[in-house]
Amino acid sequence: MEWSLLPPLSMLRAFEAAARLGGYSAAGRELNVTHAAVAQQVRALEQRLGVALMRREGRAVRPSPEGRTLAEGLGAGLETMRGALGELMRDAAARPVRVTLTPSFAAAWLAPRIGGFALAHPEVELVLNPTSAVVDLARSEDDVAIRFGPGSWPGLEATPLVRSAVVVVAAPSLLGGREIASPEQLLEMPWIQEAGSHEWRVWLAARGVTIPPQKRDILHAPGFIALQALRAGNGVGMTARVWVAEDIAAGRLTPLFDDANGGEGGGGGEGDTGYHLVRRPGAMRPGVAAFVAWLERETRAPQAWPV
Secondary structure, eight states: OOOGSSHHHHHHHHHHHHHHHTSSHHHHHHHHHHHHHHHHHHHHHHHHHHHHOOOEEETEEEEHHHHHHHHHHHHHHHHHHHHHHHHHHHHHHSEEEEEEHHHHIIIIITTTTTTHHHHOTOOOOOOEOOOSOOOOOOSSSOOEEEEEEEETTTTTTEEEEEOOEEEEOOOHHHHOOOOOOSSGGGGSSOOOTTTTTTTHHHHHTTTTTTTTTTHHHHEEEEEEHHHHHHHHHSOOEEEEEHHHHHHHTSSSSEEEEGGGOOOTTTSSOTTTOEEEEEESSSSOOHHHHHHHEEEEEEETTTTTSOO
């Protein structure tokens, strides 16, 4: 029998409950509807099948012989469905929530706060995957991603967490009073960049600067290590301004090119660039929904970000 010819599940559930419980009122209580609604569904099913399924016996209603046969089959089928769905839901609840995110975000913002999520949701197992690579959420096991960019990733939903321009910085000890007036001068200095990232090349190319193949004084390191190396004066680097705002304000780092200020070759402002929570469209497992709600709440809290 083709699926399109089958009666609606609401009719089948109403009849199965009435036959099993011996009445419309009891079935209505189980299904959280009125007894009249159950009776209406059963009559509609009888009309659709052309068979009397329930018979009145005094003040009670009982299934007919045809009704008993159908009720037995429906009961077995519904129990199989309940078992399969229950197992699936238990498995989904037991699976850890997997988050892919940049090492900078993981070390500088999430790590100091993640204990709050664990206290609020001890039932959720969390797996963090710090990486500069852009993970394909359509093919990976990761549930959500925290990405830096303009907030537009085809086929995915992106929620802004914090806006931040890109800034090129160096420690005063590295500069030694030297003024950097053009991007070309950056080629004369050692660089520090986040491992796996190519923003430096893109940034320079957009300003007409090509990196010579003989340049080797480049340190590739995870984001949190790169930030520490920048503060120690080991090179010049590019990062989201939000991570070095306090260093700039305290004079520990000097902004050489700041897109937020529309400097030479700058982007003219932050726009929608920044960190976003990215996920596949559709319903979320309870653990994923709990992490997403917590993250959105925390990132909007006062003093969540340096100014």
